[in-house]
Amino acid sequence: MSKLYVFGIGGTGARVLRSLTMLLAAGVDCGVDTIVPIIIDRDISNKDLSRTKLLIDDYIVVNRCVDVNGTNKFFKTKISLLGGNLFLQLSDNTQQFDKFIGRSTMSQENKALVDMLFSKETLDLDMIEGFQGNPNIGSVVLNQFDNNDIFKAFANDFIDGDKIFIISSIFGGTGASGFPLLRKILHTPNVQDAKGNSLAKWGLINKAPIGAISVLPYFIVESPPEGSLVNSDTYIDKTKAALSYYKNEDKKIDTFYYIGDTLTSTYEHHKGGNEQMNNAHFVELAAALAILDFVNHDTQNENFHRDEDNNIIETTYKEFGIKTNLPEFTFDNLTDKTRRLIVNPLSRFMLFAKYMGYGVVEKDQNGKKKLIVEKINDVFEKEHKYQPYAHKLFTEDFRKEDFRKIDSIEKLESIQLKFVEWLLEMESQKRKFTPFNLLSKSATDFIKGKLKIITPDNFMYKNWAKVDNELNKQIVKTPKSLNNDSRFIELFYRVTEELINYKN
Amino acid sequence: MSKIFGEIYCWFESLFGQNLAEYLWGYNCETQGYDGKNLFYAIGLITFGISLVFVLAYYYLPLWGFNHPRTNRWWNWLIILIITGIINFSIGVSWTLNDFLNGNIGDCLMYTRDADGNIISQLIFQKDCWLFGLTNFFVSTIFFIFLSGIFKWWSRNCKHSPLF
Numbered sequence: 001m002s003k004l005y006v007f008g009i010g011g012t013g014a015r016v017l018r019s020l021t022m023l024l025a026a027g028v029d030c031g032v033d034t035i036v037p038i039i040i041d042r043d044i045s046n047k048d049l050s051r052t053k054l055l056i057d058d059y060i061v062v063n064r065c066v067d068v069n070g071t072n073k074f075f076k077t078k079i080s081l082l083g084g085n086l087f088l089q090l091s092d093n094t095q096q097f098d099k100f101i102g103r104s105t106m107s108q109e110n111k112a113l114v115d116m117l118f119s120k121e122t123l124d125l126d127m128i129e130g131f132q133g134n135p136n137i138g139s140v141v142l143n144q145f146d147n148n149d150i151f152k153a154f155a156n157d158f159i160d161g162d163k164i165f166i167i168s169s170i171f172g173g174t175g176a177s178g179f180p181l182l183r184k185i186l187h188t189p190n191v192q193d194a195k196g197n198s199l200a201k202w203g204l205i206n207k208a209p210i211g212a213i214s215v216l217p218y219f220i221v222e223s224p225p226e227g228s229l230v231n232s233d234t235y236i237d238k239t240k241a242a243l244s245y246y247k248n249e250d251k252k253i254d255t256f257y258y259i260g261d262t263l264t265s266t267y268e269h270h271k272g273g274n275e276q277m278n279n280a281h282f283v284e285l286a287a288a289l290a291i292l293d294f295v296n297h298d299t300q301n302e303n304f305h306r307d308e309d310n311n312i313i314e315t316t317y318k319e320f321g322i323k324t325n326l327p328e329f330t331f332d333n334l335t336d337k338t339r340r341l342i343v344n345p346l347s348r349f350m351l352f353a354k355y356m357g358y359g360v361v362e363k364d365q366n367g368k369k370k371l372i373v374e375k376i377n378d379v380f381e382k383e384h385k386y387q388p389y390a391h392k393l394f395t396e397d398f399r400k401e402d403f404r405k406i407d408s409i410e411k412l413e414s415i416q417l418k419f420v421e422w423l424l425e426m427e428s429q430k431r432k433f434t435p436f437n438l439l440s441k442s443a444t445d446f447i448k449g450k451l452k453i454i455t456p457d458n459f460m461y462k463n464w465a466k467v468d469n470e471l472n473k474q475i476v477k478t479p480k481s482l483n484n485d486s487r488f489i490e491l492f493y494r495v496t497e498e499l500i501n502y503k504n
Numbered sequence: 505m506s507k508i509f510g511e512i513y514c515w516f517e518s519l520f521g522q523n524l525a526e527y528l529w530g531y532n533c534e535t536q537g538y539d540g541k542n543l544f545y546a547i548g549l550i551t552f553g554i555s556l557v558f559v560l561a562y563y564y565l566p567l568w569g570f571n572h573p574r575t576n577r578w579w580n581w582l583i584i585l586i587i588t589g590i591i592n593f594s595i596g597v598s599w600t601l602n603d604f605l606n607g608n609i610g611d612c613l614m615y616t617r618d619a620d621g622n623i624i625s626q627l628i629f630q631k632d633c634w635l636f637g638l639t640n641f642f643v644s645t646i647f648f649i650f651l652s653g654i655f656k657w658w659s660r661n662c663k664h665s666p667l668f
Binding site: 465469472 | 663
């Protein structure tokens with residue numbers, strides 16, 4: 001039972017974890033049995049984070065019901081939370097920076113030094129919404145990683161063979177400052193808890209395989225309003241400064257991934273909090289692929305270079321690229337390696353979501369046409385009464401909320417809705433990843449591009465009838481010992497695997 | 505077997521009449537015995553065969569309209585049943601009507617005659633042939649339901665059509 005602890009620092013960390021969860025839901029192969037996501041962010045109220053949390057909570061419910069020994073790959077990788085908590089609780093939650101550093105109690109000389117190092121705006125900054133693009137604050141505040149109980153649960157849970165991965169952005173506040181500090185504490189020997197006891201197994205953590213991705217600028221924000229310290233004009237300078245510092249990380253990280261994009265989308269300006277909810281971006285999906293690459297059994301030789309004493313002798317640096325530099329791209333434009341990894345899972349899960357009715361419609365909202373994700377063509381609802389696969393198994397009550405049981409199918413559908421939203425958001429960026437025609441109601445022509453992914457209609461079975469025919473065929477092959485929810489997911493995996501089978 | 509078919513048809517004897525039934529049992533006016541061809545058996549076998557073909561087609565033939573996820577509703581099954589019934593209806597009508605018009609039905613079954621051989625009354629009419637066709641429709645329906653009950657369970661797409 002190998003685990004990968006994924007530390008997602010800041011808003012980008014949360015968004016990459018969102019993409020990772022979507023990939024795992026779709027059944028992308030993962031080289032470990034369990035992913036343990038840990039989010040580090042002062043700005044707990046930010047929407048990017050809360051929707052990642054909701055997604056992961058739903059995922060955990062569905063994962064519990066799937067048969068991990070079956071053919072099914074949907075939700076196969078376990079996501080587990082440390083002590084049931086997604087967030088790493090920082091002990092000092094003082095909100096104003098000058099109070100955090102105790103400026104009021106400082107001597108005149110120290111006060112003068114602080115005033116020289118930090119501007120008045122910075123000292124007055126309300127950190128409830130994070131560090132707002134200020135790594136200099138983050139590096140001070142996040143130093144509380146030291147001498148604390150926050151890693152106690154992590155250390156207790158860690159076993160030999162587990163791996164660590166850190167996601168951070170380099171151009172913001174929390175990620176840029178948090179990554180080197182976190183890496184440093186993970187490699188500090190004999191870390192102690194608040195009572196001064198050494199954390200058990202910390203030695204294993206010191207020597208554990210460790211990877212990281214640093215996300216370079218891939219979006220900018222609108223001009224800052226007065227009083228905001230978030231300014232995308234400084235992204236490149238901050239990146240340069242941080243990159244030069246990250247030179248120190250050489251031979252301290254096994255595999256270091258970099259990703260960014262020059263074709264940047266412009267987001268609305270928000271300091272953080274409830275309003276900070278950026279649309280999903282392909283860069284985040286690619287960053288999530290870096291995590292899967294890190295634990296992929298086939299890449300272990302290129303990812304890890306250690307000596308006999310298990311010391312890192314060389315850091316592997318990796319970058320992600322697409323085949324053609326286009327503002328809008330599909331599966332066609334991905335490299336063979338990426339296609340092998342994601343084409344089948346994403347297409348299969350999309351077909352499953354479409355069967356359950358989830359798609360995109362164009363609607364008028366306040367005189368503006370807007371694309372909205374909703375139930376548009378619920379094939380399951382229409383067909384389950386007639387199709388043998390559903391007979392006495394997946395009946396009227398099957399999807400209904402029921403307080404007497406764990407509603408894994410309700411959660412599954414919630415993820416399917418979010419999955420389509422996630423795809424739609426990636427289409428809204430300047431660099432659009434558009435693998436699917438989300439407006440299509442068809443079972444067979446929803447995948448864009450020239451790749452042969454889905455088996456074409458034959459003279460007998462067309463469109464959704466083809467899917468129903470396959471469902472009726474495969475139901476007899478699914479184990480009767482499974483409970484209904486589990487059998488349902490197993491069935492749909494088998495069917496989509498039969499209908500969508502891209503080989504390159 | 506021939507007796508079984510005959511008895512099934514005779515459930516509806518009141519529809520097409522006793523005399524036509526006697527003819528179909530193979531009654532021979534000359535020998536006054538049942539040594540003629542048992543037409544209940546011949547027609548019944550064809551009706552059974554046609555019903556079997558349509559039942560097998562509905563449940564197993566991979567063609568649109570048959571073993572198909574969009575035609576596994578009860579009314580699709582009913583349509584196939586009616587089509588089978590109509591075919592068997594026409595076989596029943598044409599077979600008996602042909603025999604009726606060609607004088608193949610024995611005189612003793614067709615008419616009541618006086619001592620001089622004059623016809624007092626006709627015992628079998630054309631309408632009886634049509635009513636036998638209707639009987640064959642009903643028999644076809646019985647066969648179709650019976651065979652559906654047997655063969656539906658191994659069908660991929662229609663195993664729960666029309667019921668259960």
